[in-house]
Amino acid sequence: MAAIATLKDLYETLSPGLPGAGAAGLDRLRADGYARFLADGIPTPKVEGWKYTNLRDLAGVSLAPAQGTVDTAANTDFDVPSVAPGETHRLVFVDGAFNAALSAVGPLPQGVTLDSLRDLIEASPAYAAEVLDRFPAPKADTGLRVGPNPGRGQSGGLVGLNGAFLAEGAVLTVGEGVKLAQPVEIVFIATAADGAWHPRLLIDVAAGAEVTVAEHHVARGGGATFANIVSGVRVGEGAILRHAKFQEEAETALHLASVTATVAASATYETFVLTTGGRLARTDVQVRLEGSGASTRVSGAYGVDGSRHADFTSLIDHVAANCTSREVVKGVIDGRGRAVFQGKIIVRPDAQKTDGHQLNRALLLSDTAEIDAKPELEIYADDVKCSHGATAGELDEEALFYLRARGIPADTARALLIAAFLDEVAEEIGDKRLRGYAMARIQERIGRLTGITVDTDATVLGE
Known part of the structure; x- marks a missing residue:
């Protein structure tokens, strides 16, 4: 209850100063997030989906959004990571705040926009609220038997916390039929000794479009920071989105991320998560295959040592027929490191001709390394081809x-x-x-x- 009481003071104090405060749509979204946090709170190991990941370390971390510890307009003394230096469209955030000096969006093709969420809100709060409403927050959780009708998600408190302080993030829209040759990069650089940020990332890829997105989370210091990221992804009919996240924050950082993607007919969503940083890092990926012929590839890799903790949790929801999913997650654990894999594939009654496969493998390099694996299949159709497996062992x-x-x-x-x-x-x-x-x-x-x-x-x- 302490975290909830603390948030009440923070919300009442900070919400009037957030961008777009007073605009009905944004006020509603923030109030909804605050109410969701009050209802669900911070998940504990008593919640099935969080049985193996304990967030007790959050008790010593401020939940308030960082106010910025560097001059975000002028500071350029950072090595900014890139998958293709000089050849990308890039937004950079330092300690949670958009940094125009480090960003390099460059000329974009007609039909493509890339904005910081704060800029979008300040330009038009009503339009920003409309855009945000296109991306519903995750509601199902991979730790429950959700069946054909998923219920409330167990990560709702964290999503609500993000919504209560909604202010920063990135918004990418790719128009119908546009094939963006250069990757888009969204970079978060942590320099603060402590502090929290709650960015919202929105990626909307229209029918027939194609784009590659690289998301970086890095540290230029050793602070005990807290990143609470909520991402919404929409992939239109026949579109292709390749989305990778590289999480390399300080070994004292906390990193919690939630990704919800909807994939239309004949579209493809590929996502890859590499976790090599953070004291505790968890990524929840939820992919909903909504149209016939949709496909997804969900993959991840991690390396943890010391007493660090990495959690990869996923839900692939086959709603429509003739859809394909592939999931492969592998990790290396040394010292007293601990990893968690929770992966669920759901096949709904109308999702005939589903082809879904899941594999988790862990390599244990010490006698004290630990992996908790929970692969699941939940099938309500009879004409399907599905498999899953989990192994752990030594070299x-x-x-x-x-x-x-x-x-x-x-x-x-x-x-x-x-x-x-x-x-x-x-x-x-x-x-x-x-x-x-x-x-x-x-x-x-x-x-x-x-x-x-x-x-x-x-x-x-x-x-």
Whole structure:
């Protein structure tokens, strides 16, 4: 109850100063978020979907949105990550606030817009509210038997918290038939010693359009920050969206993210999440295949050590017939690190000819590493092809012996096998720029875990 009481004071104090305050649509959205937080609160392990992830660390973190600790107009002293330097449309946020100096949107094709949410609100609060209303917040949770009629989500309190302080974020719209050649990048840089941000990311891809989006979360400092991100995605008929997230925040940071995507007929939504940072990081991905022939590929990779915690939770909801889903999540756990995988595929009664597959694999590098895996299939149709599986184990001793027998030192052989294990996930990424960047980030993380650096072809570079 302490968090709820604290939020009441924060909401009453800060809401009159948020952008667009007084505009009926935005006031309603914020009030709805505040009410949802009051109703649902911060999830605890007593809630099934959060059984393996405890948010007790939030007790010591301010929930108030950061007021900005750097000069967001002028400061350019940051190394901004990019999947294709100089060749992307980029929005940058520093400590939760939009930074125009670091951003580089550049010329956009007709039919494409890329704005910070605050700019959109300040230009037209009514239009901003209309845009926000197109993207309903997640309502189902992967920890429940939701059946054909999903109920209230167990992450509702966090989504509500995001809505109560609705102010910043990014809005991307891609018009019908537009194929955007350059990737769009949305970058969040944390520099503060502490602080919270609650961005809303909205991606709307119209029929027949195609776009690649890279989302970066990085630290330029070691602060105990809290990122609470809610993303809404709409993929129109026959459209293609490739969406990758690279979470590399400080090892003291808390990162909680919720993504809800709807996919229309014959459309494709590919999403990849790489988690290598944060004291505790959780991503909830919910994909709803609403039209015949829709498809999704949901994949993720993580590397945790020390006492860090990574959680990948997903729900793929087959609503229509003739849809396809593929999910592969793999991770490496060392020290006293802990990982969670909760993945559910639902096949509704009308979703005949469904083809859905799910795989989770974890590599445990120490006796104290831990993985909690909960794969689920919930099927209400009879003409389907579905499978799931989850495995956890140590490095393959035969493969280690094979490499050692060819003169490769033990530590290097170990690093090569870890690299190959995670690279298999990155190889699934459809966009070659995202794929190359993901592999490079994986190799960098393996270097920190093992002290050995290998390239994306698993060739030794140095020890």
